[in-house]
Amino acid sequence: MKVILSIDAVRFPLTGIGRYTYELARHLQGSSEITDLRFFTGKKFLPELPQVTEEAGNQHKLKQWVQSSYVATEAYRLLMPCLKARALRGNKDFLFHGPNFFLPPFAGPKVATFHDLSPFTWSECNTPQRIKYLQKELKKTLKYADALITDSEYTRQELSSYFAWPIDKIHAVPLACGPEFHPRSADELTPCLQRYGLSSGKYSLFVGTIEPRKNIMALLDAYAMLPMSLRQHYPLVLTGYQGWRSEDIHQKIKQAEKEGWAKYLGFLPAEQLPLLFAGARLFAFPSLYEGFGLPVLEAMASGIPVVCSNSSSLPEVVGEVALMSEAQDINKLSELLAQGLQDDTWREWAIKKGLERASVFSWSLCAEQTTHVYKKIMVSSS
Known part of the structure; x- marks a missing residue:
C-alpha cells in the first residue's frame, strides 16, 4: 500500500490530536504492509517526520491570528483546500489519511479520523467563528470520505447515529500512551x-x-x-x-x-x-x-x-x-x-x-489496526 498521511497537527502545542498523529506516523514507518509512506503538511510533502518545538513559533502565532478573524478564517477555509489539491495531484494511487478530521480534495481513496463530535454537540465550548469553520469542513469530510476512524466505540456509535453514517464504514481504533509514562522512584x-x-x-x-x-x-x-x-x-x-x-x-x-x-x-x-x-x-x-x-x-x-x-x-x-x-x-x-x-x-x-x-493499549497496536482499515478501503475502492 501507498499512503499519504497529513501531519498538520504535529505542531506546537502538541496536544492530544498532535500526539496521536505523531505516534501514528512514527509507527506506520515500521509497517511491512506500507511500501510508500509520505508526510504531507500545509501544501507540501516533507522528507521526514518533524520534531515538535516546545515554544510558539511564527506559524503558531499566525494560526492564532487567523482564528481570531472571521475574514481570515473564511479566506483560509476557501483557499487552502485549493492549494492542497494542487500539491496532491498525480497521487491517486495513494490512500490519503487525515488524522485530524479534515480531508482536502483528493482523487484517490480517503479516510479521516474523527476524534469527537464536540464541534456539533458542544458548540458552546469554542468561538462561534471557529465552530462555523469546523462544522463546514467536517461536513465536507463526511461527504467525501470512503471510511472514518474514531478513537473509541462510544464516538463510533455517536458519529453513526448523529449523521446517519453507515456503521460498517466507521472503525474504532483506540489510542495509547508512550513508554515514557511509567512508575518512577x-x-x-x-x-x-x-x-x-x-x-x-x-x-x-x-x-x-x-x-x-x-x-x-x-x-x-x-x-x-x-x-x-x-x-x-x-x-x-x-x-x-x-x-x-x-x-x-x-x-x-x-x-x-x-x-x-x-x-x-x-x-x-x-x-x-x-x-x-x-x-x-x-x-x-x-x-x-x-x-x-x-x-x-x-x-x-x-x-x-x-x-x-x-x-x-x-x-x-x-x-x-x-x-x-x-x-x-x-x-x-x-x-x-x-x-x-x-x-x-x-x-x-x-x-x-x-x-x-x-498495558492493553499500545501505539503499535493502534498503527496495526489503522493499517487494517487502510486495507479494507483499498479493497473496496479497487
Whole structure:
C-alpha cells in the first residue's frame, strides 16, 4: 500500500490530536504492509517526520491570528483546500489519511479520523467563528470520505447515529500512551518536581486544556469541599494549554492558589509531563465530554489512581479501575477525591489494576489496526 498521511497537527502545542498523529506516523514507518509512506503538511510533502518545538513559533502565532478573524478564517477555509489539491495531484494511487478530521480534495481513496463530535454537540465550548469553520469542513469530510476512524466505540456509535453514517464504514481504533509514562522512584522525580515546589506523592493532578468542556470549575468546587488540612497536604496541581473561555476558570484557580491548595503550572514541555504524572498521588479528570481521554490512560500507565467522570468514552478507557461519578455531581466527586487520596486499600488495588489496564493499549497496536482499515478501503475502492 501507498499512503499519504497529513501531519498538520504535529505542531506546537502538541496536544492530544498532535500526539496521536505523531505516534501514528512514527509507527506506520515500521509497517511491512506500507511500501510508500509520505508526510504531507500545509501544501507540501516533507522528507521526514518533524520534531515538535516546545515554544510558539511564527506559524503558531499566525494560526492564532487567523482564528481570531472571521475574514481570515473564511479566506483560509476557501483557499487552502485549493492549494492542497494542487500539491496532491498525480497521487491517486495513494490512500490519503487525515488524522485530524479534515480531508482536502483528493482523487484517490480517503479516510479521516474523527476524534469527537464536540464541534456539533458542544458548540458552546469554542468561538462561534471557529465552530462555523469546523462544522463546514467536517461536513465536507463526511461527504467525501470512503471510511472514518474514531478513537473509541462510544464516538463510533455517536458519529453513526448523529449523521446517519453507515456503521460498517466507521472503525474504532483506540489510542495509547508512550513508554515514557511509567512508575518512577521519588529520587528520579525530585529534580523536576522541586522546580515547581512539589514533592512526590504530595499532590493531586489535572492535565488538559483549560476550557469549559474539561469541567474544571466543578473539580475546583469539589476539591474545595475537602477539609482544608487535606487540601493543603495534597494541593491540586493543574497543567494545560490555555483554551477558549478560560478566564473564569483561571480566576477561580488563582483564588484557590491564594488559599494555599492549588497551583497552575501552565503548558509544560513534553519531557516533563510524564514526571509530573508519576509524582502525583491522584489524577482527577471530571471532563464533560471526551472522544477518548488520553490523560486517564497516561495516569494509569504511570501507576497513579484515577478519579474521573463517567461521561462519553471515559468508562471505555478506564474499565472498572477508576472511581467514577456523574460529571456535574460535585458532592459525589468530592467524596471520591477524598477516597482516592486516603483509602490505601483501594489505592493499592487501583495502582495494580491500572497498570494492567494501561498495558492493553499500545501505539503499535493502534498503527496495526489503522493499517487494517487502510486495507479494507483499498479493497473496496479497487
